Amino acid sequence: MSQTMGSQSIQFEQAPYIQGSASIVGTKEGEGPLGKLFDVVGADDKFGEETWEDAESTLQKEAATLALGKADLQKEDIRYIFGGDLLGQNIATTFGLMELNIPLFGLYGACSTAGESLSLGAMAVAAGYGDNVLAVTSSHFASAEKQFRFPLEYANQRPLSATWTVTGSGAFVLGTKRTHVRITGITTGKVVDYGVKDSMNMGAAMAPAACDTIYQNLVDFKRQPEDYDKIVTGDLGTVGQEILIDLLKKKGYDISMVHMDCGIEIFDSASQNTNAGGSGCGCSAVTLSAYLLPKLEKGTYKRILFVPTGALLSTVSFNEGQSVPGIAHGVVIEYAG
Amino acid sequence: MSQTMGSQSIQFEQAPYIQGSASIVGTKEGEGPLGKLFDVVGADDKFGEETWEDAESTLQKEAATLALGKADLQKEDIRYIFGGDLLGQNIATTFGLMELNIPLFGLYGACSTAGESLSLGAMAVAAGYGDNVLAVTSSHFASAEKQFRFPLEYANQRPLSATWTVTGSGAFVLGTKRTHVRITGITTGKVVDYGVKDSMNMGAAMAPAACDTIYQNLVDFKRQPEDYDKIVTGDLGTVGQEILIDLLKKKGYDISMVHMDCGIEIFDSASQNTNAGGSGCGCSAVTLSAYLLPKLEKGTYKRILFVPTGALLSTVSFNEGQSVPGIAHGVVIEYAG
Numbered sequence: 001m002s003q004t005m006g007s008q009s010i011q012f013e014q015a016p017y018i019q020g021s022a023s024i025v026g027t028k029e030g031e032g033p034l035g036k037l038f039d040v041v042g043a044d045d046k047f048g049e050e051t052w053e054d055a056e057s058t059l060q061k062e063a064a065t066l067a068l069g070k071a072d073l074q075k076e077d078i079r080y081i082f083g084g085d086l087l088g089q090n091i092a093t094t095f096g097l098m099e100l101n102i103p104l105f106g107l108y109g110a111c112s113t114a115g116e117s118l119s120l121g122a123m124a125v126a127a128g129y130g131d132n133v134l135a136v137t138s139s140h141f142a143s144a145e146k147q148f149r150f151p152l153e154y155a156n157q158r159p160l161s162a163t164w165t166v167t168g169s170g171a172f173v174l175g176t177k178r179t180h181v182r183i184t185g186i187t188t189g190k191v192v193d194y195g196v197k198d199s200m201n202m203g204a205a206m207a208p209a210a211c212d213t214i215y216q217n218l219v220d221f222k223r224q225p226e227d228y229d230k231i232v233t234g235d236l237g238t239v240g241q242e243i244l245i246d247l248l249k250k251k252g253y254d255i256s257m258v259h260m261d262c263g264i265e266i267f268d269s270a271s272q273n274t275n276a277g278g279s280g281c282g283c284s285a286v287t288l289s290a291y292l293l294p295k296l297e298k299g300t301y302k303r304i305l306f307v308p309t310g311a312l313l314s315t316v317s318f319n320e321g322q323s324v325p326g327i328a329h330g331v332v333i334e335y336a337g
Numbered sequence: 338m339s340q341t342m343g344s345q346s347i348q349f350e351q352a353p354y355i356q357g358s359a360s361i362v363g364t365k366e367g368e369g370p371l372g373k374l375f376d377v378v379g380a381d382d383k384f385g386e387e388t389w390e391d392a393e394s395t396l397q398k399e400a401a402t403l404a405l406g407k408a409d410l411q412k413e414d415i416r417y418i419f420g421g422d423l424l425g426q427n428i429a430t431t432f433g434l435m436e437l438n439i440p441l442f443g444l445y446g447a448c449s450t451a452g453e454s455l456s457l458g459a460m461a462v463a464a465g466y467g468d469n470v471l472a473v474t475s476s477h478f479a480s481a482e483k484q485f486r487f488p489l490e491y492a493n494q495r496p497l498s499a500t501w502t503v504t505g506s507g508a509f510v511l512g513t514k515r516t517h518v519r520i521t522g523i524t525t526g527k528v529v530d531y532g533v534k535d536s537m538n539m540g541a542a543m544a545p546a547a548c549d550t551i552y553q554n555l556v557d558f559k560r561q562p563e564d565y566d567k568i569v570t571g572d573l574g575t576v577g578q579e580i581l582i583d584l585l586k587k588k589g590y591d592i593s594m595v596h597m598d599c600g601i602e603i604f605d606s607a608s609q610n611t612n613a614g615g616s617g618c619g620c621s622a623v624t625l626s627a628y629l630l631p632k633l634e635k636g637t638y639k640r641i642l643f644v645p646t647g648a649l650l651s652t653v654s655f656n657e658g659q660s661v662p663g664i665a666h667g668v669v670i671e672y673a674g
Contacts, residue, residue, distance in 0.1 A: 002465065004416070008440050010466055051657050079341070080525060088425030088484075089651035090445045091659075094528055098662060103345050103525035105453060106445040106664075108427045116442060120457065127464035128339065129347055147425075147653075188417060188440035191431055314426035316484075320388050322428075325435060327443075 002126050006220030008187050008213075009330075015182040016125035017336065019132060019173040020071030021293055023286035024063045026141065026167030029278075032267045037290040038168075039066055045142060045167055053091055056140035059169035059282070060085070060096030064136050067171035071132070075100050078173070079130025082117040084108050085138045086165075086281055087147060088314070092138050102134065110310030111206075111235050112189065113137045114170065114285040115329030118306075121174045122183040122331070131176050138169035139280025148199070148315060161201040163237045163263060163279035164272075170285025180297045180336050187217040187330035191312060195323045199313055202324065203240025203263075203276055206309040209326030210236060211247040213307055217330045218253055225255040229301040232292065233328070234284035234308035235263035237276030262287035262308075284308040296335050303334045339463050343557030345524050345550075346667075352519040353462035354673065356469060356510040357408030358630055360623035361400045363478065363504030366615075369604045374627040375505075376403055382479060382504055390428055393477035396506035396619070397422070397433030401473050404508035408469070412437050415510070416467025419454040421445050422475045423502075423618055424484060425651070429475050439471070447647030448543075448572050449526065450474045451507065451622040452666030455643075458511045459520040459668070468513050475506035476617025485536070485652060498538040500574045500600060500616035501609075507622025517673050518633045521640075524554040524667035528649060532660045536650055539661065540577025540600075540613055543646040546663030547573060548584040550644055554667045555590055562592040566638040569629065570665070571621035571645035572600035574613030599624035599645075621645040629670075636672045643668045 002013045023038045030041030040062065047058040060083070068075060081100065084107035085092035093106060109116040117135035124133050144165040149156070174183065192209040210233050218224065225231060236244055241264065245256050262284045263277035288306060295301045309328040318324070339349045360375045367378030377399065384395040397420070405412060418437065421444035422429035430443060446453040454472035461470050481502040486493070511520065529546040547570050555561065562568060573581055578601065582593050599621045600614035625643060632638045646665040655661070 004466060053653055053657060084445065086426075087651065088653065089423075089447065089649065091649070091651045091654040094649040094662060095654065095659060098528040098530055101527055103527050104664065105457060105525065108421065108443040108445045110426065120442060123461065123464065123466060127460065127466075129341060129460060129464075188442065190438055190440050191435040193435055312426065312428070312431040314424065314428045316390055316425065317428040317432065320390060322432060325431060327441065 008216045009185060009220035011185045012126040014126050015184045016122045016174040017177060017179040017182045019175040019177060019179060020067050021172040021289040022063045022066030022070055023170050023289040024059055024168060025286055029166055029168055029266060032272060034266055034291050038286060052140055052142040056092035056138050056143050057096030060092055060136050060138045063169035063171035064097060064100060064134055067173050071173040073132060073173060075102060078102050078132050078134050080105060080124060080133045081136060082107060082121045083136040084113040084117060086144055109327055110312050111279055111281050112308045112310030112327050112329050113281045115308035115331050118331045119186040119188060119329050122186060125174050125176060133174050134171060136171040137281040137285045139165050139282035141165045141167045144280060158275055159200045160275050161239050163202060163235060163276050164274035165280040166266060166278045166283035168282035168286040170289045181293060182334055182336045183331055184334045185332040187213055187220060189213040189328045191325050191327050193323055193325035197323050199318050199324055202311040203237040204243055205311045205324040206326035207236055207240040207243035209328040210244050210307055210309045213328040213330045215251050217305055225253055225258050228258055228303055228305045230260050230304045231255050231258050232304055232306050233261045235279035236261050236309055237263045239276050296333060299335045306331045306333055345553045346522060346557035348522045349463040351463050352521045353459045353511040354514060354516040354519045356512040356514060356516060357404050358509045358626040359400045359403030359407055360507050360626040361396055361505060362623055366503055366505055366603060369609060371603055371628050375623060389477055389479040393429035393475050393480050394433035397429055397473050397475045400506035400508035401434060401437060401471060404510050408510040410469060410510060412439060415439050415469050415471050417442060417461060417470045418473060419444055419458045420473040421450040423481055446664055447649050448616055448618050449645045449647030449664050449666050450618045452645035452668050455668045456523040456525060456666050459523060462511050462513060470511050471508060473508040474618040474622045476502050476619035478502045478504045481617060495612055496537045497612050498576050500539060500572060500613050501611035502617040503603060503615045503620035505619035505623040507626040518630060519671055519673045520668055521671045522669040524550055524557060526550040526665045528662045528664050530660055530662035534660050536655050536661055539648040540574040541580055542648045542661040543663035544573055544577040544580035546665040547581050547644055547646045550665040550667045552588050554642055562590055562595050565595055565640055565642045567597050567641045568592050568595050569641055569643050570598045572616035573598050573646055574600045576613050633670060633672050640671045643670055
């Protein structure tokens with residue numbers, strides 16, 4: 001029986017193993033510092049489709065199919081998909097994963113969805129609800145810009161605090177078969193609102209939520225920051241990172257030595273003009289698959305806390321004057337020997 | 338230990354009990370055939386707010402608070418919320434449930450979200466991940482029309498196959514404490530696409546998904562339609578109902594004697610001009626809370642299959658020529674003596 005820990009966490013007794021994972025990204029991500037590590041870099045960002053939304057669906061389908069292959073499983077072996085994206089009504093997920101013909105739980109947690117899908121997937125496997133499940137998330141620069149900001153054709157300028165939505169999808173097969181990496185616990189986030197109203201500064205909007213979840217994880221599991229080789233946020237960017245480290249210091253924890261942000265790692269901001277860094281559901285998902293998991297598989301990292309962060313807004317809520325609250329879902333991933 | 342049944346279902350060993358539930362609706366729903374049964378009928382559809390989206394958030398907050406009260410629990414007693422709505426980026430849920438300060442899993446399954454939230458909530462409680470969880474969903478006629486169709490001010494005419502989005506929210510507390518009603522099993526839906534491209538005929542788009550889930554439920558649990566007092570779909574409406582019954586007959590099951598559709602029950606279509614019936618996440622949720630659960634509590638119904646149905650489209654996917662696939666999540670709810 002798994003155990004609830006403190007106020008927001010679960011420690012899994014039968015911790016699910018990561019059976020395989022895959023990452024697929026766009027051209028800009030392929031040119032970035034992690035470019036060589038991804039499984040697939042698209043030749044162009046349409047991935048053979050006619051619309052940006054179809055391109056994002058294709059990303060999900062390809063990532064899921066690749067992850068299944070790497071796990072040496074067929075789609076029939078998968079009991080559930082836990083999937084989501086940033087688009088209204090989750091259309092990238094619906095149209096991308098339809099053909100797999102697997103029972104689907106559609107999720108929305110903004111850019112925290114990678115953490116939400118891994119959490120629910122791990123809960124399902126650990127409870128014996130299926131031998132294998134799939135967690136899939138995606139984002140696409142062009143479909144996200146069109147939806148949240150301005151169509152690319154407008155050629156708008158971007159403030160320095162703005163992030164750059166990653167074109168990419170990461171898929172993870174979680175299951176009961178022993179491998180070298182497993183999800184040993186989760187800390188599920190609350191909606192945290194510090195009243196930030198600047199949709200071009202999502203790092204600031206999300207940092208309080210990341211702080212809340214990381215703090216609660218450390219308290220619930222009675223750990224110190226150094227009990228993790230890395231505490232990895234999703235897409236706070238440079239602005240959000242500074243705020244997060246400050247906020248946690250005020251609560252008595254210094255994570256500056258172990259903190260890493262996927263949004264900062266995925267682009268070379270200076271040469272790639274990505275300002276504060278990468279963002280999007282895909283950002284943390286592809287970085288986990290391509291960069292972090294291999295280090296866990298080899299035992300280079302023994303234990304990380306993976307904390308994708310989401311900014312909860314829509315153009316409607318923003319235009320109606322609402323703030324941009326954040327949410328962050330923490331997943332403890334360990335080397336299993 | 339709970340048991341996976343057949344290809345898509347779970348039978349819960351420690352079946353979670355419904356601790357309490359609440360329904361809140363708008364004026365039109367209050368004037369409908371079920372009007373007297375709802376916990377709260379708003380004086381007007383803005384529920385004291387300035388925007389339709391804020392009104393929908395308020396619906397969720399009120400429903401959740403009422404359900405907690407009826408379950409005799411405080412918000413601190415709730416381990417997780419499983420919540421969602423129809424709006425882009427789930428803003429009704431985010432802004433509605435933020436103040437509760439409870440770990441949140443945001444869900445999107447279009448109008449099937451009531452079934453998705455009850456399924457994941459039941460899975461969590463049955464696995465011992467929390468003593469109590471909350472499942473909340475909502476829809477609002479005006480926020481949905483604005484997003485999916487036309488702003489109300491345009492006064493567009495509606496085809497007869499069109500449904501009318503229900504203004505309402507239903508909230509359910511699931512927990513381990515013994516009550517008279519429990520969730521004994523679930524059948525999780527796949528995305529099913531028959532290529533329907535008419536967004537004004539969502540009943541036809543969703544009927545194949547409802548058929549798929551109901552069929553699989555009967556097969557997985559080795560039941561006949563008459564093993565249920567009612568098989569209750571969410572919002573197929575009159576057009577979708579006919580298609581569903583026909584499709585299931587072709588697969589060898591006649592559900593015509595036990596089928597009920599929340600969308601058909603909630604309005605008097607002839608006098609209320611709602612055409613094919615009610616729809617929206619809120620439609621099935623408030624009907625379950627106000628009409629079905631009391632019958633289960635008294636033992637009038639011994640067992641029902643509750644199958645909220647969702648049409649997976651966005652204005653973007655629709656305008657780009659995509660079909661409208663459907664999804665339906667089945668929940669088996671039984672009188673517990």
